[in-house]
Amino acid sequence: MSRLHWIAASIVAVFAAAPAPARADDATLLSQAREIFKPLPKDVGMPDLPLTAPRVELGRMLFFDPRFTIDANISCATCHQPALYGTDGLAKAIGVQQRPHPRNSPTILNSALSIIHWRGDRESVEDQAIKALASPITNGLPDEKAVLDRLARIPGYAPVFKAAFPDDAASMTVQNMAKAIGAYERTLVTPSPFDAYLAGNVNALSPTARAGLEKFISTGCIACHEGTAMGGSMFRKFGVLEDYWKATGSQTIDKGRFDVTNNLDDLYVFRVPSLRNVAMTAPYFHDGSVMALPDAVRIMARVQLGVMLPDADTRVIVAFLESLTGELPPNFGTIPALPAGSVLPAK
Amino acid sequence: MSRLHWIAASIVAVFAAAPAPARADDATLLSQAREIFKPLPKDVGMPDLPLTAPRVELGRMLFFDPRFTIDANISCATCHQPALYGTDGLAKAIGVQQRPHPRNSPTILNSALSIIHWRGDRESVEDQAIKALASPITNGLPDEKAVLDRLARIPGYAPVFKAAFPDDAASMTVQNMAKAIGAYERTLVTPSPFDAYLAGNVNALSPTARAGLEKFISTGCIACHEGTAMGGSMFRKFGVLEDYWKATGSQTIDKGRFDVTNNLDDLYVFRVPSLRNVAMTAPYFHDGSVMALPDAVRIMARVQLGVMLPDADTRVIVAFLESLTGELPPNFGTIPALPAGSVLPAK
Numbered sequence: 183m184s185r186l187h188w189i190a191a192s193i194v195a196v197f198a199a200a201p202a203p204a205r206a207d208d209a210t211l212l213s214q215a216r217e218i219f220k221p222l223p224k225d226v227g228m229p230d231l232p233l234t235a236p237r238v239e240l241g242r243m244l245f246f247d248p249r250f251t252i253d254a255n256i257s258c259a260t261c262h263q264p265a266l267y268g269t270d271g272l273a274k275a276i277g278v279q280q281r282p283h284p285r286n287s288p289t290i291l292n293s294a295l296s297i298i299h300w301r302g303d304r305e306s307v308e309d310q311a312i313k314a315l316a317s318p319i320t321n322g323l324p325d326e327k328a329v330l331d332r333l334a335r336i337p338g339y340a341p342v343f344k345a346a347f348p349d350d351a352a353s354m355t356v357q358n359m360a361k362a363i364g365a366y367e368r369t370l371v372t373p374s375p376f377d378a379y380l381a382g383n384v385n386a387l388s389p390t391a392r393a394g395l396e397k398f399i400s401t402g403c404i405a406c407h408e409g410t411a412m413g414g415s416m417f418r419k420f421g422v423l424e425d426y427w428k429a430t431g432s433q434t435i436d437k438g439r440f441d442v443t444n445n446l447d448d449l450y451v452f453r454v455p456s457l458r459n460v461a462m463t464a465p466y467f468h469d470g471s472v473m474a475l476p477d478a479v480r481i482m483a484r485v486q487l488g489v490m491l492p493d494a495d496t497r498v499i500v501a502f503l504e505s506l507t508g509e510l511p512p513n514f515g516t517i518p519a520l521p522a523g524s525v526l527p528a529k
Numbered sequence: 530m531s532r533l534h535w536i537a538a539s540i541v542a543v544f545a546a547a548p549a550p551a552r553a554d555d556a557t558l559l560s561q562a563r564e565i566f567k568p569l570p571k572d573v574g575m576p577d578l579p580l581t582a583p584r585v586e587l588g589r590m591l592f593f594d595p596r597f598t599i600d601a602n603i604s605c606a607t608c609h610q611p612a613l614y615g616t617d618g619l620a621k622a623i624g625v626q627q628r629p630h631p632r633n634s635p636t637i638l639n640s641a642l643s644i645i646h647w648r649g650d651r652e653s654v655e656d657q658a659i660k661a662l663a664s665p666i667t668n669g670l671p672d673e674k675a676v677l678d679r680l681a682r683i684p685g686y687a688p689v690f691k692a693a694f695p696d697d698a699a700s701m702t703v704q705n706m707a708k709a710i711g712a713y714e715r716t717l718v719t720p721s722p723f724d725a726y727l728a729g730n731v732n733a734l735s736p737t738a739r740a741g742l743e744k745f746i747s748t749g750c751i752a753c754h755e756g757t758a759m760g761g762s763m764f765r766k767f768g769v770l771e772d773y774w775k776a777t778g779s780q781t782i783d784k785g786r787f788d789v790t791n792n793l794d795d796l797y798v799f800r801v802p803s804l805r806n807v808a809m810t811a812p813y814f815h816d817g818s819v820m821a822l823p824d825a826v827r828i829m830a831r832v833q834l835g836v837m838l839p840d841a842d843t844r845v846i847v848a849f850l851e852s853l854t855g856e857l858p859p860n861f862g863t864i865p866a867l868p869a870g871s872v873l874p875a876k
Contacts, residue, residue: 243612246610246612247612248610248613248617248618249618253619253623254618254619255607255617255619255623257612259612260602263593263595263864264864264866265590265593265594265604265606265864265865265866265867266595266867267866267869270595270602271595271596271601271870271871271872272600272601272602272873273871273873273874273875273876274875274876276600276602279627280626280627432875433875433876461869462866462869463869464869464870464871465871465875469875470871470875471875473871473874474871510864510866515863515864515866516862516863516864517610517611517612517857517862517863517864518612519611519612519614519809519857519862520612520613522614522808522809522810522811523618523811524618524620524811524812524817524820524821525618526619526620527620527820528620528621528779528780528812528816528817528818529620529621529780
């Protein structure tokens with residue numbers, strides 16, 4: 183049985199077992215949860231992209247360094263701020279020279295566990311990083327040479343690249359920048375009370391949050407929000423039962439993955455976002471059209487599942503979602519002091 | 530004898546005692562240094578602005594929160610980034626909606642020890658904060674009400690303000706925002722190897738740095754760069770012996786404090802910047818016109834003191850200045866996770 187079929191079957195099973203569901207006992211609920219969700223790993227390493235300490239540290243430095251973008255004032259951390267849980271808090275990101283980004287900045291936390299970008303047009307965090315370095319919106323420099331020229335103006339970077347990529351004859355490359363940024367991002371995982379719960383500590387969730395978990399399962403949210411990231415693993419049409427923009431009040435209609443594939447099956451299709459830290463990462467959806475989490479939950483239930491969620495159910499589901507908030511990773515909340523160097527002459 | 534007269538007298542004394550100065554012995558040099566400079570205090574508290582932990586923590590949160598500026602994407606930390614030692618690394622700051630700031634962003638580190646702003650048109654860090662909240666360049670919101678309206682959209686702030694200002698009936702005010710930001714900034718001091726030296730550990734400075742200290746004193750730099758902040762305590766004309774813009778290559782001529790006071794004596798007058806962390810805070814001068822520290826040192830010697838500094842002297846002075854780099858304060862390098870809340874509807 184495929185994973186999806188299995189999930190669908192378990193939803194049916196829950197409904198079938200309890201058509202007017204009584205409160206599941208704690209052991210049963212935990213057991214169900216363990217079938218559906220998985221606790222976070224300590225990092226999202228890749229065999230061919232080792233997360234060595236020097237490589238992660240270089241990536242962390244580059245992540246916080248604004249000096250490789252056109253006006254030297256935008257870094258990865260501009261749209262993925264630690265203070266805002268790896269987001270910018272905006273509906274849609276603002277890039278270099280005020281250039282508008284077409285979609286909402288998702289949190290960088292746990293991002294290596296998900297399909298990357300709302301339309302899935304990035305293969306990995308490394309692919310995202312290298313394309314961001316070449317993007318007119320997020321970077322603005324004309325080419326790789328211009329990026330490397332900026333690096334060369336900061337003498338302190340050479341030994342850090344050498345330590346991160348000791349086997350490379352020329353270690354200061356845009357490819358290695360992206361590998362290092364990716365390695366860093368693969369360490370940004372945020373174990374939460376819910377992970378403690380999955381590990382067997384039932385009281386890591388409040389009774390309200392446990393009621394929310396039960397409701398989250400029985401309502402069918404788990405059809406998409408499952409696994410380690412509680413989402414992030416599949417594409418889905420946004421607005422299965424109703425045009426999404428009517429529910430969200432979106433000012434523009436984004437065709438989603440269709441614009442990437444030109445396949446009509448992908449019209450209004452987006453990646454399912456991870457729900458980890460969702461309580462800390464407003465506003466919601468690909469266009470940041472919804473500001474409050476309870477509204478986002480109600481809209482999802484309605485347009486994806488055809489369920490008009492009662493307020494009491496919304497409340498407990500939100501309490502459950504709040505249990506997905508983890509601690510900021512120490513190497514994200516703590517900023518590296520960068521090698522000194524001014525890169526742009528005064529105008 | 531006033532402090533300035535005393536400093537002038539001691540410069541004369543150094544020259545008089547050693548017209549072709551031999552290397553001062555370590556005890557003599559330390560003793561001279563202790564007369565001229567003072568080690569950093571642990572903070573820059575004010576009796577009427579107590580640095581209580583809740584007030585400092587509120588200020589820290591506000592410092593890193595971009596949601597009170599017009600597009601909700603610029604915070605104090607945009608121009609005063611921890612990764613860049615409390616600067617933005619730019620010649621001149623870029624404000625909200627790409628609005629240009631007329632001068633270079635000085636580091637926020639140790640700023641409470643200095644005259645505030647290049648032209649001294651801010652009375653204190655608190656005065657700077659409240660004026661930044663009202664500025665079209667750094668904030669862009671129309672008035673205090675608009676700032677408070679943003680605060681009100683983030684429910685998590687109310688208890689933090691209450692804890693920071695427990696005696697105020699209405700604690701969420703722009704005045705209290707500024708007091709809290711100021712309290713936080715007053716804690717951002719960076720003890721350095723030079724402070725360890727002043728405390729008596731001669732080996733905290735390398736022999737080269739000690740030679741640089743001796744040269745820094747004998748060249749006359751201490752006429753302005755003295756005291757706790759090694760600068761920051763007085764105004765001086767930039768370009769005593771030569772128009773500054775000819776030396777710096779400045780593209781525009783800034784009249785400095787004259788534009789504040791309309792007093793001809795203030796033409797081209799700026800505050801003397803603190804030299805603490807100067808090796809980490811390029812580019813240099815009020816307009817960021819000079820990118821490299823050795824060039825800045827040479828220009829200062831030439832246009833302020835009429836000294837054509839030999840390369841060997843420049844090198845040892847730079848080594849001394851590098852000893853003024855302190856550790857990032859833990860509450861600056863570590864970012865607070867802010868209360869959740871989206872403040873602007875999607876467009």
